[in-house]
């Protein structure tokens with residue numbers, strides 16, 4: 001079974017470019033269209049924690065290093 005993961009996204013650093021959302025293989029990230037950060041931008045968030053497999057694609061893709069990935073203990 002793939003590892004379970006969790007990501008933290010610094011919403012003030014995120015510029016809402018959507019790259020992480022598009023490159024997440026399990027489609028567990030989304031842009032928060034209901035809220036904005038202090039820059040007026042929709043930021044990414046972990047929409048479905050159950051689906052995160054800690055693959056780190058999102059953190060590698062993020063141009064602003066806004067994402068930290070954690071592996072949950074098995």
Ligand code: SF4
Pocket residue numbers: 005006007023024025026027028029051052053054055056057058059069
């Ligand atoms: S670590 Fe992988 S599965 Fe988890 S949110 Fe990032 S891209 Fe998606």
Ligand code: SF4
Pocket residue numbers: 009013014015016017018019020021043044061062063064065066067
């Ligand atoms: S790739 Fe980084 S800057 Fe772009 S939406 Fe995701 S967290 Fe935000």
